[in-house]
Structure formats: structure tokens, C-alpha cells
Amino acid sequence: MDQIFQDLLYEYQRSPDQDLKELVNHRVLIVGAGPVGLSAAIDLAIQGIEVLVLDESEKVSTGSRAICVSKRTLEISHRLGIGKKMLDKGVIWNLGKVLFDRKKIYEFNLLPEIGHQYPAFINLQQYYVEEYLVSRIRHLQSQGYPVEIRGKNRVEKVTNNIEKVIVDINTPDGKYALSCDWLIACDGPKSTIRSSLGLDFDGKVFEDNFLIADVTMEAEYPAERRFWFDPPFNKGQSALLHKQPDGVWRIDLQLGWNIDKEEEKKEENVIPRLTAMLGGGVEFKLEWVSIYTFQCMRMESFKHGRIIFAGDSAHQVSPFGARGANSGVQDVDNLCWKLKLVLEGKSPESLLESYNYERVLAARENILNSSRSTDFITPKSNISMKFRNAVLELAENHQFARPLVNSGRLSTPSTYDNSALNTYDQMKEPVRSRVGSPCPDLPFEGGYLLNKTGNHFSLITFNYKLKLSLESLPVDLKIINVAEDDSNQEFIHDRFLGAFDRAVYLIRPDQHIAARWSVFKKNLLLEAIKKVIGY
Amino acid sequence: MGKINLKPNITNGDDFYSKLILAHEGLSDEESTEYNSRLILILANQIGDENILNEALEVASRT
Numbered sequence: 001m002d003q004i005f006q007d008l009l010y011e012y013q014r015s016p017d018q019d020l021k022e023l024v025n026h027r028v029l030i031v032g033a034g035p036v037g038l039s040a041a042i043d044l045a046i047q048g049i050e051v052l053v054l055d056e057s058e059k060v061s062t063g064s065r066a067i068c069v070s071k072r073t074l075e076i077s078h079r080l081g082i083g084k085k086m087l088d089k090g091v092i093w094n095l096g097k098v099l100f101d102r103k104k105i106y107e108f109n110l111l112p113e114i115g116h117q118y119p120a121f122i123n124l125q126q127y128y129v130e131e132y133l134v135s136r137i138r139h140l141q142s143q144g145y146p147v148e149i150r151g152k153n154r155v156e157k158v159t160n161n162i163e164k165v166i167v168d169i170n171t172p173d174g175k176y177a178l179s180c181d182w183l184i185a186c187d188g189p190k191s192t193i194r195s196s197l198g199l200d201f202d203g204k205v206f207e208d209n210f211l212i213a214d215v216t217m218e219a220e221y222p223a224e225r226r227f228w229f230d231p232p233f234n235k236g237q238s239a240l241l242h243k244q245p246d247g248v249w250r251i252d253l254q255l256g257w258n259i260d261k262e263e264e265k266k267e268e269n270v271i272p273r274l275t276a277m278l279g280g281g282v283e284f285k286l287e288w289v290s291i292y293t294f295q296c297m298r299m300e301s302f303k304h305g306r307i308i309f310a311g312d313s314a315h316q317v318s319p320f321g322a323r324g325a326n327s328g329v330q331d332v333d334n335l336c337w338k339l340k341l342v343l344e345g346k347s348p349e350s351l352l353e354s355y356n357y358e359r360v361l362a363a364r365e366n367i368l369n370s371s372r373s374t375d376f377i378t379p380k381s382n383i384s385m386k387f388r389n390a391v392l393e394l395a396e397n398h399q400f401a402r403p404l405v406n407s408g409r410l411s412t413p414s415t416y417d418n419s420a421l422n423t424y425d426q427m428k429e430p431v432r433s434r435v436g437s438p439c440p441d442l443p444f445e446g447g448y449l450l451n452k453t454g455n456h457f458s459l460i461t462f463n464y465k466l467k468l469s470l471e472s473l474p475v476d477l478k479i480i481n482v483a484e485d486d487s488n489q490e491f492i493h494d495r496f497l498g499a500f501d502r503a504v505y506l507i508r509p510d511q512h513i514a515a516r517w518s519v520f521k522k523n524l525l526l527e528a529i530k531k532v533i534g535y
Numbered sequence: 536m537g538k539i540n541l542k543p544n545i546t547n548g549d550d551f552y553s554k555l556i557l558a559h560e561g562l563s564d565e566e567s568t569e570y571n572s573r574l575i576l577i578l579a580n581q582i583g584d585e586n587i588l589n590e591a592l593e594v595a596s597r598t
Contacts, residue, residue: 383568390572400580 004127008058009033009134012152018176026052027343029167029180031155031193034061035126036311036328037186038133042080043336045140045147047455049343052180054169058151064214064288065126066325067242067250068225071111072413072438073326074118075511076333079454081139082132083118090122091243096225098395098407102232105395106402110410115491116441117448121410123223123244126325157196158183160305182339183307184332189297191313197304203297204371206318207257208378210292211264215274216247217284227407229377229392233276238377238407241277248287251277252319254378261291294318294374296367302331303356310335315363320373320408323366330413331359337455337509341533346474351534354421362414369409376406413438416512423506423515423528429498439511440495443488452480453507457514457529462492463502464520473529508532539590 010033017024028044030037033055044051069077069086077083098106110120137147156175157168164179185193194201221243228239237254244250253273255264263269270289278284298315302308311328335355341347379385394401416422416436425435433440439460442449452458459468460480470477484492497503506515506528515528545551559567582588 383572386568386572387576390569390576394573394576398577401576404576 004060004131005062006059008151009060009131010055010149010151011058012172013150014171014173015150017178018171018173023166023177023179025164025179025181026050027180028052028182028184028339029054029165029178030184030186031055031167032186032188032311032313033057033130033134033149033151034186034188034311034328035066035129035133035325036332037184038130038137039076039080039329040184040186040310040332040336041147041149042133042136042140043332044340045137045145046080047336047340048146049340050146051148052178053147053149054153054155054167055149055151056154060127060130063290064212064250066129066322067123067125067244068322068326068410069122069124069129070322070326070411070413071116071118071120072411073329074122075438075441075450076329078118078451079333079511080133081136085132086124086129087118087122089128089245090124091223091245092119092122093223093225093243094120095222096227096407096410098405099226099228099231100392100396101230103396105392106405115443115488117450118441121322123242123250125244125248128245129325155187155192158193158307160197160307165306181306181343184335185307185309185313186311186328186332187313189295189312189316191309193307194299194309194313197307199304200300201297201316202300203295203316203367206294206296206374206378208294208374209255209257209259209261209264210294211251211253211255211270211273212288212290212292213251213253213270213274213286214244214288215249215251215278215284215286217249217278217282218247219249219278219282221249229407231277234273239277240407249284253277255291265289265291292319296371296374298360298363298367301356302359302363303352308335308339308352308355310359314359315367317366317370318374319370320377321366321370321410322408323370323411326411327362327366330362331355333510334358334512338534341475347534354419354534358414358416358419358421361416361419365414366411373406373408377408421508421514421532421534423524423531425515426517426519427498427500427503430495433496433505433513433516435513435515437513439505439507439513442482442491442495444482449480449482450511452478454511455509457509457532458507459525460496460505460507461502461520462496462504464504466504466520468522468525473526475529475533477529506532538584539587539594541594 027050030040030053033053041051041053074083094111096108154170156170159166165183167178223243226241231239240252242250296317302314310331317323338351379388391401391404395405422435457475457477462482463484500518503518504520508514514532
């Protein structure tokens with residue numbers, strides 16, 4: 001497994017930009033080639049926007065990082081061209097089990113519905129995700145798409161000007177500078193760009209430490225998320241076990257806060273802990289170990305002039321709930337179509353304010369949930385510990401207490417309630433598909449409805465025969481007609497119609513719902529489109 | 536105030552009161568706290584309504 005951390009994915013190469021006296025301008029510069037930066041690069045490139053990615057290394061992100069990829073992220077990845085590949089490699093899971101001491105007290109199923117292309121979650125190592133994204137970029141390059149990655153290009157300083165951003169970069173061949181129209185900062189929790197601008201990052205550091213380990217082993221454990229409170233092998237603490245591809249298992253062991261990190265990381269101390277957890281007879285090989293202290297932080301605003309922050313550079317969460325990388329990818333899903341419209345002159349720059357509104361809303365939701373999970377897993381006061389244990393004890397025998405057991409509220413996409421881009425919700429129900437929410441999936445024409453949407457605006461009609469000329473519309477619109485029949489009737493009513501007979505949905509390029517009507521009028525559509533593109 | 540009922544509503548108040556004290560007999564302070572925590576959660580679930588629970592939390596802090 002070490003090899004993957006050695007392979008050069010984007011080897012340093014001197015660029016012609018470095019030899020020119022004047023600054024070369026790029027339309028969009030992305031700093032950071034992690035899952036968020038690379039997803040943004042593909043998203044912009046496939047929409048015809050010239051994009052350059054800079055990363056200080058030449059390799060995948062080191063260590064055991066994000067592993068749980070949510071359904072929404074898979075849908076976005078599908079739109080970007082790697083969803084199927086991720087699904088094929090990943091380990092699918094929907095079921096979570098929570099144990100207290102030795103007994104199972106709670107079980108939850110994340111996707112109790114059928115009729116979706118993608119499962120609730122897959123487990124896939126971050127290095128695979130990055131590899132697939134880079135591979136996709138290489139393919140796009142071979143097709144002539146305007147995307148480039150430069151490794152060993154370390155951004156040291158950025159200057160936000162009215163018209164451009166100036167970027168100072170250091171390379172093995174020395175320093176050079178570039179300019180760009182827009183810069184997307186995807187350079188992680190310790191973002192150099194954020195600190196070089198002197199910007200805040202406020203929140204809470206949790207005074208607790210977790211041992212993160214990847215082990216390879218042949219084990220009969222099923223592919224489900226398994227969480228222990230107060231297990232016999234880690235008394236008074238917690239543990240988490242997740243299956244990954246290649247027979248690699250991810251283990252998180254809570255260690256408490258007053259520990260000697262260097263001691264705890266030593267193999268001779270880690271191995272006995274893992275042996276106690278996995279059972280004496282299980283053979284395993286330790287692939288990776290590190291100690292992680294959590295924080296929940298965010299910037300006040302994610303947009304600063306022409307510099308936009310996405311992913312961990314903008315917000316950080318504790319990992320319970322898989323809300324880190326997943327929300328970062330959803331950030332750029334939200335951003336890129338807006339940036340494209342602005343760059344094409346079809347939208348005012350103020351459209352980008354909605355990125356800030358919508359993704360700060362999502363970040364607050366993610367931070368709230370992951371903080372609550374962290375408080376439940378690591379109670380901070382005696383009385384908090386008492387209540388926490390009361391929940392666990394009651395949950396064993398009484399159903400009512402089980403939903404209170406919080407070992408992580410798993411990531412779901414946010415609904416952008418009250419966004420300035422939303423059109424008044426004429427239908428009001430179903431609530432799950434209200435304006436601002438992500439469009440539900442549906443089996444459709446031998447495939448899935450969501451695959452027909454994305455990258456452009458869509459108008460989905462349900463039992464509606466529309467005669468519509470698309471000429472006077474300011475953006476391209478694709479019409480998708482869905483007719484109710486025996487096979488999809490239940491899904492359609494649950495997910496789109498409620499008690500209505502028919503409806504029309506306007507879907508954004510990021511597959512969120514911009515408007516919906518049970519009584520459709522063309523002038524309403526025109527108003528809705530103007531609103532969603534920022535007018 | 537909203538929906539919370541602060542008028543006498545316990546059937547056989549004295550009876551419940553003495554049972555509550557009795558439930559703690561023989562328990563250490565710590566065990567009593569644990570018992571009370573479980574009891575609060577059970578009763579909160581019975582009440583269920585978010586607004587009433589919020590008001591109850593508030594009344595308890597004011598008194």
C-alpha cells in the first residue's frame with residue numbers, strides 16, 4: 001500500500017509561464033489537488049472554462065483520510081465522469097450498528113428506499129478518489145479540454161485586485177507569478193491562502209484524540225459501519241470499524257485527551273490495542289497509523305473578492321458523519337455552474353453571493369451535527385456523561401432511546417431554504433423535494449432520471465404535456481418528460497407529486513430544485529430562470 | 536407562556552412524590568444522578584412535544 005503514496009501523479013514540469021516577463025493570466029486557478037480541487041477542475045473543464053490546478057506536492061494526499069463517500073457525492077462524481085468507477089471499486093454499505101459494551105443496542109439503515117442509482121454510502125479510500133479524478137483529467141486533456149495540473153507549485157501569497165488575483169508561486173526552479181480571473185482555494189484546513197489573507201477560522205477544538213489505523217486482514221465482518229461505546233477492548237472510550245476495498249479495514253480508537261501522542265503511535269503500543277479489538281485469532285497487518293484531534297471550524301464568509309474558499313479551507317468538521325470531503329465536493333458542485341455563468345457574462349458577479357449563502361448554510365448544518373455527535377461520543381462534563389450513558393442503557397431495551405444514540409449523523413445534502421435563487425414554492429409538498437432541495441432520483445427509461453440532469457438547466461415534467469418554445473430563455477434548458485405508469489407511480493408520488501396529479505420542476509445544473517409548479521405558466525418559468533441566474 | 540401545563544396535574548401527587556423519594560433509597564449520589572437522567576429521558580419522551588419540552592427546560596432553570 002505504500003506504493004500509492006510514492007507514485008507521482010502530476011510530476012513537476014517547468015511551464016512556459018515561468019519564462020515570460022509578463023504575468024500569464026488564467027481564467028480560473030484552483031489551489032489544492034485533493035478531491036475538492038480536482039472535482040472543481042473537471043466541472044469547469046467539461047463546461048469549457050479554462051482551469052489550472054496548482055498543488056505543492058506531486059502525489060496523492062498521504063495517510064488514511066476520507067473514506068465514506070455519500071450518495072450525493074456519488075451523484076456529483078457521476079456527473080463528472082467517475083461515479084461508476086468509484087462504485088465498482090468501493091465497498092457498499094447502508095447499515096450501521098451501534099454497540100454498548102458487548103451488546104448491539106441500535107441499528108440504522110441509511111437508504112431504506114429502492115429506486116436510486118447509487119447507494120447511501122460507499123467506502124473508498126481518498127487516494128483512489130484522487131487517482132480517478134486525475135485519470136479523468138488526463139482523459140479530458142487528451143480530448144482537448146482546457147485543464148492542467150502543475151505539481152510542486154506551492155502558492156505562497158495571493159493578492160486580491162479588482163480585476164484579477166495575483167498569485168506568487170514557488171517551484172523547484174524558483175519563484176514565478178500568475179494572475180487569474182478567479183481563484184478557488186481548496187488547500188485544506190491549514191490553508192496558506194486563508195492565512196496569507198489574514199482571515200479568520202473560528203470554532204471549537206475538541207480536546208480528544210483518536211488513533212486512526214488502516215489494517216489489512218481477512219475478516220468475516222460484514223460491510224457495515226460498526227461503532228462501539230465503552231467496548232471491553234477500549235473501556236470508557238469508543239471505537240469504529242469500517243470495511244474498505246482491498247481487504248483494508250479502517251479503525252478509529254478513541255484514546256482520551258491527556259495522552260502521549262508519540263508513545264501511542266508506536267507499533268508496539270498500537271498492535272496490542274488492535275489485537276484486543278479484533279480478537280486474538282485474527283491476523284492483520286498494520287498499514288497506517290496516526291493520531292487525530294478533531295475540530296469544528298469555519299470562516300465567516302467563503303468568498304473574498306475574487307478568491308473563493310471550498311472544502312476544508314472554508315470549514316472543518318469532526319469526521320463522525322462523513323461530512324468533510326463530502327461537503328467539500330458539494331461546495332464546488334454548487335460553485336462551478338455559477339462561476340461559468342459569470343465568466344460567460346450571462347450572470348452578474350453577485351450570483352456568487354449565493355454560493356456563500358448556500359454553502360455557509362450547509363457548513364453550519366454539518367458543524368452542528370458533527371459537534372453534537374462529538375459531544376455524545378466524548379461528553380465534556382460529568383452530567384453530560386451521565387445523560388449519555390442513560391441513553392445507551394435505555395436504548396438496549398427501549399426503542400424510544402435508540403434515535404437519541406448519536407455515534408454520527410451521516411451526511412445528507414443540505415436544502416437551501418430561503419436562498420435568493422429560489423422561486424416561491426407553489427406546491428409546498430412533498431416536503432423532501434421542496435425548492436432548494438436536491439432533486440430525488442428515479443428509475444427512468446431503463447436508467448435513472450438524475451443522469452439526464454446536471455451540467456445544464458433541466459425542466460422535468462410529470463404527467464404534463466407542455467408546448468414550449470425555448471428561444472427567449474437566457475440559458476439552455478433541457479426538457480425531460482416523465483409519464484406516470486405502474487412501475488414508477490409510487491416513486492413519483494412519494495418523491496415529486498404528493499397529492500398533485502402533475503407538476504413541472506426546474507432543476508439547476510447542480511441538480512438542486514430551483515422551482516416547481518403544479519400549474520405551469522411560461523412567464524413563471526422565465527421569472528424563475530432569471531432569479532436562479534442572479535437577476 | 537405557551538403550551539406547558541403548570542397547574543396541578545399529577546394524579547395522587549403525594550403518592551408519586553413518596554415513590555420518587557423511595558426510588559432513590561439506598562442509592563449513592565452518583566447512582567441517584569444516573570437514575571434521574573434515565574427518568575428525565577423517559578418522561579421527556581412521554582411528553583414528546585418540542586415546544587413544551589423547551590418551556591419545561593426554561594421553567595426548571597428559572598425556579
